[in-house]
Amino acid sequence: MKLTEVVITPIAMKDPPLRNIQGVHQPYALRSILQVHTDEGLTGLGETYGDLAILTALRGVGPRLAGLDPFDLNGLERIIRETLGSAAGLATHGLVGEASDEKTLATVLSAFEVACWDLQGKALGRPVVELLGGKVRDRVPYSGYLFFKPATHTPDPGYPADAWGEAMDAEGIVAQARRMVGSHGFKSLKLKGGVLPPQDEADVILALRDAFPDHPLRLDPNAGWTVASSVAVGKKLEGVLEYLEDPTAGIEGMAEVARQVSMPLATNMCVTAFSHLPPAVRVDAVQVVLSDHHFWGGLRRSRELAAICRTWGIGLSMHSNSHLGISLAAMTHLAGATPELTYDCDTHYPYLVEDVVQAGVLEFIDGAVAVPDGPGLGVELDLDSLGRLAEQYEKCGFDTRDDITPMLAVQPGWDPVTPRW
Numbered sequence: 278m279k280l281t282e283v284v285i286t287p288i289a290m291k292d293p294p295l296r297n298i299q300g301v302h303q304p305y306a307l308r309s310i311l312q313v314h315t316d317e318g319l320t321g322l323g324e325t326y327g328d329l330a331i332l333t334a335l336r337g338v339g340p341r342l343a344g345l346d347p348f349d350l351n352g353l354e355r356i357i358r359e360t361l362g363s364a365a366g367l368a369t370h371g372l373v374g375e376a377s378d379e380k381t382l383a384t385v386l387s388a389f390e391v392a393c394w395d396l397q398g399k400a401l402g403r404p405v406v407e408l409l410g411g412k413v414r415d416r417v418p419y420s421g422y423l424f425f426k427p428a429t430h431t432p433d434p435g436y437p438a439d440a441w442g443e444a445m446d447a448e449g450i451v452a453q454a455r456r457m458v459g460s461h462g463f464k465s466l467k468l469k470g471g472v473l474p475p476q477d478e479a480d481v482i483l484a485l486r487d488a489f490p491d492h493p494l495r496l497d498p499n500a501g502w503t504v505a506s507s508v509a510v511g512k513k514l515e516g517v518l519e520y521l522e523d524p525t526a527g528i529e530g531m532a533e534v535a536r537q538v539s540m541p542l543a544t545n546m547c548v549t550a551f552s553h554l555p556p557a558v559r560v561d562a563v564q565v566v567l568s569d570h571h572f573w574g575g576l577r578r579s580r581e582l583a584a585i586c587r588t589w590g591i592g593l594s595m596h597s598n599s600h601l602g603i604s605l606a607a608m609t610h611l612a613g614a615t616p617e618l619t620y621d622c623d624t625h626y627p628y629l630v631e632d633v634v635q636a637g638v639l640e641f642i643d644g645a646v647a648v649p650d651g652p653g654l655g656v657e658l659d660l661d662s663l664g665r666l667a668e669q670y671e672k673c674g675f676d677t678r679d680d681i682t683p684m685l686a687v688q689p690g691w692d693p694v695t696p697r698w
């Protein structure tokens with residue numbers, strides 16, 4: 278089997294005004310959807326960031342893949358490395374640490390690698406989870422991801438407001454959590470912080486603890502705090518959080534906090550590439566790494582990350598950005614075959630109101646998604662929906678994620694500086 282043609286479609290999907298340290302989500306989140314065709318009539322699917330820089334890099338690689346065997350993942354990496362050359366070092370959005378050549382390569386590789394896994398599974402009539410070694414769990418548990426948010430976007434994007442309403446205080450977040458748990462059955466909760474002053478966010482966590490006495494809780498201010506603030510919150514929430522995620526910036530800063538608080542520290546910001554692991558291990562900066570196949574280089578490399586974490590006694594969790602069903606399917610196959618993943622994975626999926634894959638395969642029951650059992654990723658592209666979201670991309674007026682500009686519309690003069698507190 279040989280690859281013949283790659284079709285890359287940028288899409289825009291409606292996204293609620295979710296707040297974070299960098300500001301607020303734009304009314305549309307951008308993704309790139311890959312269809313990788315073969316001479317045997319099979320099509321492999323991939324999904325990654327939709328930012329123009331990544332889209333351009335993907336488009337540069339696509340035509341170079343003609344003739345490649347989708348089982349030749351080393352060959353895939355070689356071609357991508359050669360093609361990117363000095364185009365590496367592109368900025369990736371989404372609060373996942375600094376850009377680097379290593380990360381650009383990993384991001385571009387991942388998008389095509391997942392499509393190749395999909396093709397391999399389709400060719401063999403086997404789900405991807407079996408190609409990764411088989412299921413270690415039938416259902417993958419996800420955590421309910423809570424966000425501070427206003428009720429509507431500013432300015433009005435011209436479509437009806439999302440169904441979640443405002444959540445800018447403890448009462449709003451507890452109500453959002455009740456709704457998340459009620460509709461999806463999540464058994465753990467993560468609060469995106471970096472929005473209110475740290476002690477207020479700690480109080481929101483305490484309110485969640487009262488409302489959900491048995492749910493493991495996480496708080497993630499995306500490196501918005503100083504070491505001193507991080508330690509103060511860490512002490513206040515001792516015994517309350519299952520982990521504190523990226524309270525402060527950098528390996529050294531995280532190590533300083535880790536020395537003074539009792540709960541594990543987790544990251545998807547200071548350890549986001551293999552080269553970050555040795556310095557982080559040396560100073561015991563993080564006790565949990567959030568994997569993310571989109572920027573760690575795909576499913577194979579995510580398994581390598583899992584092995585390194587196992588070796589060094591580091592816990593493994595999973596990060597997400599706003600994503601569609603192809604990504605959720607890939608995350609679920611990967612987690613389904615990765616025993617080291619002992620924490621519930623993150624997902625933004627409950628905020629999604631439109632998808633490019635058929636309904637009914639990826640459902641949250643008791644907070645978990647069953648590993649799809651169809652060949653490959655087990656999801657099919659809905660071409661009508663893809664066309665509609667592609668049209669939305671053309672009209673939406675964005676080609677790159679930017680949380681700062683819409684925040685300035687909400688609050689003129691707002692200062693994006695970090696650490697903020």
Ligand SMILES: O=C([O-])C(=O)C[C@H](O)[C@@H](O)C(=O)[O-]
Nearest residue numbers: 297371372545596597598599
């Ligand atoms: O765990 C994280 O750091 C994230 O999920 C990063 C994302 O960019 C999130 O903060 C968001 O979507 O606003």
Ligand SMILES: [Mg+2]
Nearest residue numbers: 497522523545
């Ligand atoms: Mg995080």
